[in-house]
Amino acid sequence: SRGGKSLRMAWCNKRGNISTRRVFLCRATVRKPVSWRNDKLDDRQVEAIYLGRARRKMGYYFWCPEYGLICSTQATFFEKELPLKDGGHLGAARQEV
Numbered sequence: 177s178r179g180g181k182s183l184r185m186a187w188c189n190k191r192g193n194i195s196t197r198r199v200f201l202c203r204a205t206v207r208k209p210v211s212w213r214n215d216k217l218d219d220r221q222v223e224a225i226y227l228g229r230a231r232r233k234m235g236y237y238f239w240c241p242e243y244g245l246i247c248s249t250q251a252t253f254f255e256k257e258l259p260l261k262d263g264g265h266l267g268a269a270r271q272e273v
Contacts, residue, residue, distance in 0.1 A: 198236075202226050203257040206238050207250040222246070225259060 224238035
């Protein structure tokens with residue numbers, strides 16, 4: 177018996193932190209890399225779908241129909257919007273809002 181404690185709490189006396197977790201496949205707006213922008217007036221953000229945390233670099237992976245796979249640290253997550261839930265696509269979720 178561990179006395180009602182989690183394994184992490186028993187081992188290192190720290191509680192687990194889940195505040196940085198995000199909902200898988202939720203909608204997000206991601207900052208477009210400077211090299212992908214055409215000029216100063218071009219959009220700086222792209223709508224994408226969250227795919228998870230990057231393992232070998234800092235940031236998160238996203239998928240966008242225009243640019244494909246994007247890795248970025250700067251994103252805004254919309255965790256209650258799931259564009260692929262009912263077989264939809266990213267553009268359909270944007271029109272509903």
